[in-house]
Amino acid sequence: MVDLPNVRRLEAVGFRAWPAASVQYDGSWLIRLNAGHDSKRLNSVNPLDPSDYRDIPVRLEKAARRFADYGRPLTVRQTPLTPPQLVAHMDAEGWNAFSRSLVMSVDLVEREFGDGIDHLPIKDVGRFVDACIGIAKSDPKRKAALAEIINAIKPESGLFLFEDAEMGPTAVALVVQDNDLAGIMQFAVDERVRGRGVGKAMLDVCLRWARLRGAKKAWLQVEADNSSAMALYRGAGFSEVYSYIYRTPGA
Structure with a gap:
């Protein structure tokens, strides 16, 4: 139900x-x-x-x-x-x-984070957007539109970026803190470093930051056929709240 x-x-x-x-x-x-x-x-x-x-x-x-x-x-x-x-x-x-x-969520109140180092969000929206586009291999022409969306977010948000000295950006995530709920958006890991724990580390950074700012739950949206992302999120304790689909008129 x-x-x-x-x-x-x-x-x-x-x-x-x-x-x-x-x-x-x-x-x-x-x-x-x-x-x-x-x-x-x-x-x-x-x-x-x-x-x-x-x-x-x-x-x-x-x-x-x-x-x-x-x-x-x-x-x-x-x-x-x-x-x-x-x-x-x-x-x-x-x-x-x-x-x-x-749409999946996880309880943060009882979550144990260990003694990991806090990773601070960056302030440079342009740099974050460039990393998003590069990791997703999106059209660079989308930069202005994506920056506009991020700048229009009213609740407190954190832009997280992992970088490698040789490869450049390797992972990105946007966390939007809205009262006691934290949404994880634009979560992406460069295909060159997948399977090395980078996604797990980025997710932990996001959840730690959200909890420190008072979030009691984190939520995210993920396509059901994205098996690697689903495995990551379920492994972190996320569970399904509900699902949705898109509908367009037939031919």
Whole structure:
């Protein structure tokens, strides 16, 4: 049984941790759009109340026009908060379903961190973004959009970067502290150093920093088919809270 109040809270902190440039509401449907970045989380319809299912075709058509204005395909992010009637409508219309992701959390209150050295976050957003793009092998043209998103985050955040003297950046992570919850975003490890404990060390740094600032729980989102990331997170004590998928109209 999914804990819907907990889902609502994690959805809210998730939106604050990864803010969209345009945010509009249609009833309790949250429509997030971003012209500069094609992240699905930033460009999706997010229904937030299972009981809000009036005028589904009309509202989807209105949303489609907004998405078209941004050059984006209409995309619905289907979570446990999505009305069953909307899910049934998308199923009946042959909508595609893809990118199943899990929202996972771990309790930090009783966690033992040992005597490891605290790793301080960096302040240079440009340097962090360059590292993110380099490790992910993303298009360098995305730098401005990614920097804009990070600079728009309102809760306290920490930018963590591991570097090697020869290879350069080897791991990155963004931790967003929102009251007693800490979200781990943009977590990535360079493929050249995977399997050497770098990911585990970076995750420990993130969780230690979050706990020191009062976080009682940490959460993250991960694609379900990312087996190496899933193994890392489960090994660190994370467990699934709920899952979501993205839906787009069929051909």
